[in-house]
Structures are given as structure tokens and as C-alpha cells.
Amino acid sequence: MPFDWLARNLLVNLFLPPVNVLVLAVAAFVVWRRCPRVGKTLAVAAALALWVQAMPWFGRQLADPLEVGAVLELPPLDAARQLPSAAATLPQAVVILGGGATRHAPEFGRESGADVNDATLARVRYGVLLARRTQLPVLVSGGSPTGEVVEARMMAQVATDEFGVPVRWIEGQSLNTAQNATFSARMLANAGVSRVYLVTSAWHMRRARDQFERAGLTVVPAPCCNANAFESDVMPGWWPTVGGLRTTHQALREWMALAVGH
Incomplete structure (x- = not known):
């Protein structure tokens, strides 16, 4: 570490x-x-x-104030992709950001008994759903801040093995959101991709969107996993x-x- x-x-x-x-x-x-x-x-x-x-x-x-970008509505999204101008204006890939890992899941048989944590799993789940609906390639991004298992590799395994959606790009060097953006943008630029759906938790979207736009990408926020809603039994909070x-x-x-x- x-x-x-x-x-x-x-x-x-x-x-x-x-x-x-x-x-x-x-x-x-x-x-x-x-x-x-x-x-x-x-x-x-x-x-x-x-x-x-x-x-x-x-x-x-x-x-x-951290939550930017409305939740994507899938039916209008499907309709928009049928328009003649869709290829020139809509995103070309789905980027999923990691949110952490755990070392206490040996039942999945991954390296060092590691697995994605709940936040990362929720992001991957939504990201692959979006990729399947849009028929777009997927990039997963997340390094190894602790020096152990690379988060993006586990995300790719989950996407492929558990959800049946292949991952085209694995960005496993980044240690923070700014590096997520910089390294992902380089990989995507090599493939001619400049417009992306960005998938991360709602509370993380503001920082993530700013960093990816700073890296030169056109971003359509695809927030998910809003874990900040009030619990029904403690209203008004x-x-x-x-x-x-x-x-x-x-x-x-x-x-x-x-x-x-x-």
C-alpha cells in the first residue's frame, strides 16, 4: 500500500x-x-x-449541488438513435468509472479474493444496461490506489462474466478522477471517440463531468445509484x-x- x-x-x-x-x-x-x-x-x-x-x-x-445531469430516459434515447443525424451527434461510447473495491469476496474466485464494491457494481450494472440499449462499446476506468488489485480489470470481468457485455477498453492506471479522465481520453482519442456517456454515481457526477470535459471529451452525464434519498421511516430526515x-x-x-x- x-x-x-x-x-x-x-x-x-x-x-x-x-x-x-x-x-x-x-x-x-x-x-x-x-x-x-x-x-x-x-x-x-x-x-x-x-x-x-x-x-x-x-x-x-x-x-x-453535487448532482448534475438528469437521469437518462431510455425510450426517448432509443428514438433519438433512429434519427439520420444520430451518428454525428450522439455519444460513441459508454465510460464507466470505478468506485472502489473490496478484498473480502473469495467466493467469486478473483485475484486476492477481491471484488468490486457496492458502488462500483451499481455503476457497472447501469453502464452495461446503457451499452446494451445503445449498442455502444464500453470503457471501464479505475486503477489500484492501494497497490493491489486493479479495479478496472474486475469491472471488466463483472461486465463480461455476469452481465454478458464485453468491454473494449480497460483503463487501469488512474488513481483519481482527474487521471480517470486524462487516461480514458487518450485511449478513446486513439479510437476516434470524442463523445461519451459518462456513468458514475450521482454525487460524483459534477467532478467527473468537469474533469472529462477538461480532458477534451464531449460528455453526456448518465448518473446512477443515488444513495442519498431519505429513508422512508426517518422523514423529514x-x-x-x-x-x-x-x-x-x-x-x-x-x-x-x-x-x-x-
Whole structure:
């Protein structure tokens, strides 16, 4: 596991829930005896921070601005491809971005017992559906940030073995979204492809679209896997939940990545 990748992730997580709450709690414990008033203030701040960050409503407010591009409607898409001008204006390929992997799935028989995680599986599932409907070739993109299994190779295996859709291009060098875009654009340019459907999670689409357009591609966003919707039993979202904390963590991390241009 690369040291710089590990150090960067440890630093980033200091500012994300639940670690940011633990930092406040530890600070409260340390200063309580010497300065009780400050200690109590920090303890209250930690409790409030945990409550607010775990509210589904709060996570939703952070995630909403990240979601760009409407969900594609497949019937109108089918009709558009029948038009005489379709070949000159519509996308020429489907690009699916990876969202992580797991090393705890030996039942699939892949290298090192690895498999795509839930986010990546959902993206691949939607991407191959889109590719099948449009009859377009597929590019999968995702490297190996931990220095272990290459994410794109597993994505290609899932697409081919489990969904029956072949993958034409496997981009397995990228370590972040900016590199996803740069390396994918180079591969596609060699094949004369300049217009793509870009498949990734809804909360990741803003950053992904910007990076791929910066790399010179014309992008039609194809967002999927909106995991930020309210749970029906916690409406209107004020009560803290584990899901709410996860949404806040995810959205804050995405805003940080946008800020540094990754």
C-alpha cells in the first residue's frame, strides 16, 4: 500500500465524520481538567456535530449541488438513435468509472479474493444496461490506489462474466478522477471517440463531468445509484442515522476533492 496514498487518506479523514467528532471529543477530554469551560464547550460541540452530520437532511443538503445531469430516459434515447443525424451527434461510447473495491469476496474466485464494491457494481450494472440499449462499446476506468488489485480489470470481468457485455477498453492506471479522465481520453482519442456517456454515481457526477470535459471529451452525464434519498421511516430526515452519517461523509469528501481538483 503506497505510503503517500495512506497518509493522504488519513489526513483527509481527520476532517470527515465520524473522525472529526472523535477529534473534538478527545480535545474536550484533554482540556477538561485545566479549563472546564472550554472542555464542556468542546464536548457539546462534539455531540452536536455528531447529531447534525448524521441527519439525512443535512447530508442531502451537502449532496444536492453535487448532482448534475438528469437521469437518462431510455425510450426517448432509443428514438433519438433512429434519427439520420444520430451518428454525428450522439455519444460513441459508454465510460464507466470505478468506485472502489473490496478484498473480502473469495467466493467469486478473483485475484486476492477481491471484488468490486457496492458502488462500483451499481455503476457497472447501469453502464452495461446503457451499452446494451445503445449498442455502444464500453470503457471501464479505475486503477489500484492501494497497490493491489486493479479495479478496472474486475469491472471488466463483472461486465463480461455476469452481465454478458464485453468491454473494449480497460483503463487501469488512474488513481483519481482527474487521471480517470486524462487516461480514458487518450485511449478513446486513439479510437476516434470524442463523445461519451459518462456513468458514475450521482454525487460524483459534477467532478467527473468537469474533469472529462477538461480532458477534451464531449460528455453526456448518465448518473446512477443515488444513495442519498431519505429513508422512508426517518422523514423529514432530522433524526440521526448511520445512513445519514455515511451520506455526509461521502458529500464532504467529494467537496474536498473538488477543491483540490482531483
